[in-house]
Amino acid sequence: MSPLANRRFLKMHGAGNAIVVLDLRGTSIRVASAEARAIAADAHSRFDQLMVVHDPVTPGTDAFMRIYNTDGSESGACGNGTRCVGYALLDDPAMARPAENGCLTLETKAGLVAVKRVTDRSFTVDMGQPRLRWDEIPLAEPFPDTRRIELQVGPIDDPILHSPAAVSMGNPHAIFFVERDPDTFDLGRIGPLLEAHPIFPERANISIAQVTSRDTIKLRVWERGAGLTLACGTAACATVVAAARLRMIGRAARVTLPGGELSIEWRADDHVLMTGPVFLEGEGSFSPDLFAGLDG
Ligand SMILES: N[C@H](CCC[C@H](N)C(=O)O)C(=O)O
Numbered sequence: 043m044s045p046l047a048n049r050r051f052l053k054m055h056g057a058g059n060a061i062v063v064l065d066l067r068g069t070s071i072r073v074a075s076a077e078a079r080a081i082a083a084d085a086h087s088r089f090d091q092l093m094v095v096h097d098p099v100t101p102g103t104d105a106f107m108r109i110y111n112t113d114g115s116e117s118g119a120c121g122n123g124t125r126c127v128g129y130a131l132l133d134d135p136a137m138a139r140p141a142e143n144g145c146l147t148l149e150t151k152a153g154l155v156a157v158k159r160v161t162d163r164s165f166t167v168d169m170g171q172p173r174l175r176w177d178e179i180p181l182a183e184p185f186p187d188t189r190r191i192e193l194q195v196g197p198i199d200d201p202i203l204h205s206p207a208a209v210s211m212g213n214p215h216a217i218f219f220v221e222r223d224p225d226t227f228d229l230g231r232i233g234p235l236l237e238a239h240p241i242f243p244e245r246a247n248i249s250i251a252q253v254t255s256r257d258t259i260k261l262r263v264w265e266r267g268a269g270l271t272l273a274c275g276t277a278a279c280a281t282v283v284a285a286a287r288l289r290m291i292g293r294a295a296r297v298t299l300p301g302g303e304l305s306i307e308w309r310a311d312d313h314v315l316m317t318g319p320v321f322l323e324g325e326g327s328f329s330p331d332l333f334a335g336l337d338g
Contacts, residue, residue, distance in 0.1 A: 044333035045071045051087060052130055052137075053323040056122030058272025058301015062089040063123075063130045065137045067097050067105060075114030076336045082112045086326050090268045093123040095131065103154065104139075104146045105131065111267025115245075118152025119212030121275015121304075121316050125165040128157035129320045152212030166317040169276065172283045172308070173210035181208055182243050189287045191216075193241055195232055203232065203250070207284035211314065213266070214246040215280035219290065224250040224262040233264025249277045253290045259297045272301025279314045282306040 052063040062081065064073070073094050081087045092110040099106045107127060109117045130137045131146055145158040156168040176185045185191045188208040193216065196202035206216040216236065220227070227250050236248045248264040261281055263274040278297040285291045286308055294307040304318040 043330055044077060044328075044336065045069070046073065046077055046081075046328050047330035047333060048327050050136065050325060050327050052126070052134060052325050053087065054126040054129070055301070055321050055323065056125045056273065056275065057299060057304060057318050059122035059274065060088060060090045060271075061123045061126040062087050062092045063095070063126055063137075064092065065095045065130070067095055073108065073110065074336070075110070075116075077333055078110035079112070079114040080332045080336060081328065082114075084329075084332055087328065087332075090265065090271045091117070091120045091123045093120065093127050095127060095137070098149065100149050100154075102147065103149045104141065105148055107148045107150050109150060111265070112269070113267040115267040116151070117213045117267065118150050119155070119169065119276050121167055121169060121211070121279060122273055122318065123275075124148065124155055124157055124167045124169075125275070125318055125320045128159065128165045128167070129322065132159055133162070150212060160317060163321070164317060164319055166315055167275070169211055169279050169314045169316055171312045172280065172314060173212075174283075174287075176208070179208045179210045179214050180243055182241050189284065191241070193236070193239065195236065202227070207288065209280035209283050211276040211279045213276055214242055214244055215249060215277055216242070216246045217249040217251050217277070217281050217284045219251050219253065219285070219288070222252065224252050224260055227262070229262050229264050230270055233270065237264060237266055247274060247277050247280075249274070249281055251281045251285070253285055256291055257295045259285065259291070259295050261297050261299050263299070273299040273304065275304060275316050275318065278304045278306050279316055283308050283314060
């Protein structure tokens with residue numbers, strides 16, 4: 043039987059991004075991709091991202107966090123999920139442990155992030171520094187200027203979308219800036235075509251953004267490994283960085299997504315701060331049946 047059977051999880055969302063939080067600290071259990079897919083497929087534990095909390099690896103950090111998408115793939119970052127983990131490790135009766143001045147340092151395979159409570163249902167995450175060089179994003183070709191890369195959708199002489207910005211927040215993002223409402227684009231059709239485009243050796247999250255003022259952006263996202271979601275924290279961060287690099291905004295903006303609003307600031311020290319809501323929907327435990335017949 044899977045060691046995940048009967049383990050407790052929190053069902054949450056961050057601005058509509060469906061998140062499941064699982065605490066595996068004190069165990070050597072690792073979640074296999076097939077197990078993550080099985081959890082995502084279950085109505086009670088369906089998620090856009092599964093956030094798994096493990097014992098800390100690097101001294102001075104509070105936990106190591108593994109992040110799984112709906113398709114079982116792993117990501118180095120998840121902004122909305124990190125806020126939910128902040129709630130779980132600071133406020134959940136079973137998961138909470140004392141934290142230095144209410145701030146947690148979490149490690150992922152992409153680096154360190156820090157999360158703290160702002161109010162009982164709002165958290166701020168220091169998402170670290172954006173990665174802007176082509177080989178850090180990564181891209182398959184050496185674009186010297188990643189503020190606009192050569193990629194387009196639609197007829198060569200009249201593209202529907204073209205020249206996206208490329209940014210990594212620990213995970214790869216391509217952001218198309220458009221003049222009209224992002225909702226008028228069929229991202230459900232365009233997203234999967236671009237997610238797996240050869241220019242993105244690790245695939246990519248695909249965003250369509252409209253800068254609506256010097257400090258407001260309307261954003262729609264097709265997420266790598268999860269599809270259309272109601273919000274994507276790292277995409278919001280990547281979009282603010284990209285828009286600031288293109289001088290379309292200052293260094294801070296309110297980003298409106300279908301599931302809610304996130305406040306993003308690209309601080310002068312190059313760290314990107316994201317503030318947004320968390321919602322606890324409930325808790326549950328994984329039925330053993332979920333993992334029946336899974337190999338490995
Ligand atoms: N799908 C993303 C991970 C989750 C990002 C998103 N949910 C967020 O809040 O940042 C990826 O594979 O890079």
